[in-house]
Amino acid sequence: xxxxVESGGGVVQPGGSLRLSCxxxxxxxxxxxxxxxxxxxxxxxxxVAFIRYDGSNKYYADSVKGRFTISRDNSKNTLYLQMNSxxxxxxxxxxxxxxGAPQAGTGFDYWGQGTLVTVSS
Amino acid sequence: DIVMTQTxxxxxxxxxxxxxxxxxxxxxLVHSDGNTYLSWxxxxxxxxxxxxxxxxxxxxxxxxxxxxxxxxxxxxxxKISRVEAEDxxxxxxMQATQFPRSFGQGTKLEIK
Numbered sequence: 406x407x408x409x410v411e412s413g414g415g416v417v418q419p420g421g422s423l424r425l426s427c428x429x430x431x432x433x434x435x436x437x438x439x440x441x442x443x444x445x446x447x448x449x450x451x452x453v454a455f456i457r458y459d460g461s462n463k464y465y466a467d468s469v470k471g472r473f474t475i476s477r478d479n480s481k482n483t484l485y486l487q488m489n490s491x492x493x494x495x496x497x498x499x500x501x502x503x504x505g506a507p508q509a510g511t512g513f514d515y516w517g518q519g520t521l522v523t524v525s526s
Numbered sequence: 527d528i529v530m531t532q533t534x535x536x537x538x539x540x541x542x543x544x545x546x547x548x549x550x551x552x553x554x555l556v557h558s559d560g561n562t563y564l565s566w567x568x569x570x571x572x573x574x575x576x577x578x579x580x581x582x583x584x585x586x587x588x589x590x591x592x593x594x595x596x597x598x599x600x601x602x603x604x605k606i607s608r609v610e611a612e613d614x615x616x617x618x619x620m621q622a623t624q625f626p627r628s629f630g631q632g633t634k635l636e637i638k
Contacts, residue, residue: 440627442575450567450575450618452627464625467527500574505622510563510581512622516574 407431407515409501414520421491421524427484427501427517435459435479438504440513441486443497443522451497454486455504469495491524498522528552528621532630538638545606547633549619554599556623563622566595566604569632570615578617579604611637 413425427439441453454475455464463475474487484501498519505511529552539545555562566579577586579595582602592607606613614637619630 449616449632450569450620450629452629455625455627466626502575505580508559508561510561510565510584510622511577511586512563512580513565513567513575513620514577514580514586516576519574 407503409503409515409517411499411501411517411520414499414522416523416525417491418526419492419524422487422489423491423522425486425488425499425501425520425522427486429482429484429501429503432503432515434477434482437506438512439475439477439484440502440504441475441484442500442502442513442516443495444500444519445494445497448497453499456484458504488522491522493524496522496524527626528555528624528628530619530621530628530630532617532619532633534633535631536634536636538636539606539609540638541611542608545609545613545635547604547617547619547635549597549602549604549630551600551602551621555621556599562598564595564597564602565620565622566593567618567620567629568613568615569618570612573615575618606635609635609637 408430456475472490476485500519502513503515567575569575583595616632
């Protein structure tokens, strides 16, 4: 069965950095694009970033562009999110989510349990 | 960027009764490939989101048939034919037609 397991969250000071990981299993990781989505405490879902199956294209929300970098290692079935220049408003649970096959429309079909990032002094 | 707007933001429903959530996009969600990439997700309390409906009206694997989706262009609806206790949570519409992807604000479904 598909499993996505995030790790790397924690407490960091404003201006600091953190790298999140998402370990994937149960599907051919190298065949699917992957997303990061976040949810601030008590708030709704906010899409953060996407990377194509081979890493050739990456897209970011304006709120994180220039500060966050999405990447993947298909040999390790792992997705990453490097977060720099962190701000209080980046405090959230960060989820990784599996993309869908082209034109299938089934993106976001599987989600991890999330990892909490708290930016506070 | 496409803005997704849901109504209502809160929906108290009696068990066994129907429920309906609307979602409107700020521009058409019809992709150049002819598909409309509008999805609905459910988030139960303390859980990650779960895909319910994709491409307007297709139920994802394992989703009960009391959930249905409809709509076209910029106006979409999620309907639950008979609400059960396990349906409590927050429902989000989401567009995957263009980047950046965007979600509605969420509609909280609760039992009266």
